[in-house]
Amino acid sequence: MSMSKNILQAIGNTSLVQLQRVVPPGSAKIFVKLEWENPTGSMKDRAAQAMIARAEEDGRLQPGDTIVEYTGGSTGISLALICVAKGYRLQIITSDAFSQNKLNQMSALGAELTLIPSEGGLTTKKLILDMIAAAKEFSQRPHTYWTNQLYNADSIAGYHSLAEEIWNQTNGKIDAFVHSVGTAASVRGVATVLKRHHPRIKIIAVEPSESAVLLGGQPGPHKIEGVGIGYTPPLWEPSLVDEIIAVKTDDAKAMTRRLAREEGLFAGTSSGANVLAAIQVAARLGPEAKIVTLMVDSGLKYLSTDVYKKML
Numbered sequence: 001m002s003m004s005k006n007i008l009q010a011i012g013n014t015s016l017v018q019l020q021r022v023v024p025p026g027s028a029k030i031f032v033k034l035e036w037e038n039p040t041g042s043m044k045d046r047a048a049q050a051m052i053a054r055a056e057e058d059g060r061l062q063p064g065d066t067i068v069e070y071t072g073g074s075t076g077i078s079l080a081l082i083c084v085a086k087g088y089r090l091q092i093i094t095s096d097a098f099s100q101n102k103l104n105q106m107s108a109l110g111a112e113l114t115l116i117p118s119e120g121g122l123t124t125k126k127l128i129l130d131m132i133a134a135a136k137e138f139s140q141r142p143h144t145y146w147t148n149q150l151y152n153a154d155s156i157a158g159y160h161s162l163a164e165e166i167w168n169q170t171n172g173k174i175d176a177f178v179h180s181v182g183t184a185a186s187v188r189g190v191a192t193v194l195k196r197h198h199p200r201i202k203i204i205a206v207e208p209s210e211s212a213v214l215l216g217g218q219p220g221p222h223k224i225e226g227v228g229i230g231y232t233p234p235l236w237e238p239s240l241v242d243e244i245i246a247v248k249t250d251d252a253k254a255m256t257r258r259l260a261r262e263e264g265l266f267a268g269t270s271s272g273a274n275v276l277a278a279i280q281v282a283a284r285l286g287p288e289a290k291i292v293t294l295m296v297d298s299g300l301k302y303l304s305t306d307v308y309k310k311m312l
Contacts, residue, residue, distance in 0.1 A: 016169040021262040027282035028289035041298035048078035050158030070131035073102025080109035093135045100304040122221035125230025159189025175289040178278040180206040184233040191240040206277040209246040245277040266299035
């Protein structure tokens with residue numbers, strides 16, 4: 001292992017682990033990438049680093065500027081880390097719909113939070129649009145840079161390295177990549193690189209059943225944090241995706257708990273959704289195939305939610 005000069009050099013190069021107990025017999029092998037090994041415990045460190053670096057390179061972001069973003073937590077936490085390392089002030093527009101653990105972590109890293117009220121603690125299209133409107137208004141202030149994650153294509157490049165790691169760790173022997181859709185940057189970034197390596201690799205996107213808009217359904221409230229924004233994300237690229245699978249919130253939570261108790265993998269709800277969808281694909285592909293999905297973030301971000309409270 002090499003030494004890093006600063007915390008930003010610790011982003012990436014996460015482990016790949018095969019699931020042993022939750023995958024039914026006769027199914028494809030499922031491997032999970034432990035993205036909680038990134039400094040803030042989330043894959044979003046990759047996107048935040050890319051957005052800030054590219055804005056610095058082309059002059060959109062200047063020394064002394066304030067950064068603003070709307071986020072359910074993980075992107076905000078990652079941006080807070082980058083801002084600490086690079087000396088920027090950070091304003092986060094968020095909501096009571098998201099884990100208190102995430103809000104606390106953002107504050108701990110120095111972010112200033114503005115909370116937008118939700119409808120009963122649920123993620124809805126209205127909530128996302130209200131958060132965006134608040135961020136846009138704040139961004140009109142002098143010396144302020146809005147990363148605007150839903151529209152910022154710079155974030156896609158942050159996941160190219162993730163795809164290269166997957167390709168190298170599997171020695172190019174991967175049949176499918178399964179992952180849930182929030183901004184769609186991670187699915188798009190990984191799919192672009194994997195398809196370049198081998199077009200036969202199947203890309204399967206995952207969304208909440210309660211808000212299955214990518215499948216043509218109506219938007220609705222759900223509790224899979226960080227995904228399912230209630231409308232098609234601007235960064236969504238359907239030509240890269242071979243299939244979309246919808247997963248119920250309660251099923252995702254149940255699988256998240258199973259991963260902790262049966263695999264020793266302590267993750268968030270979207271990771272449970274990823275594994276549920278991967279198991280569906282694994283049943284079809286058979287025992288000779290290999291599937292990769294992501295442990296998106298750490299379960300430590302969800303201790304205040306009913307995902308883990310029900311286990312007590």
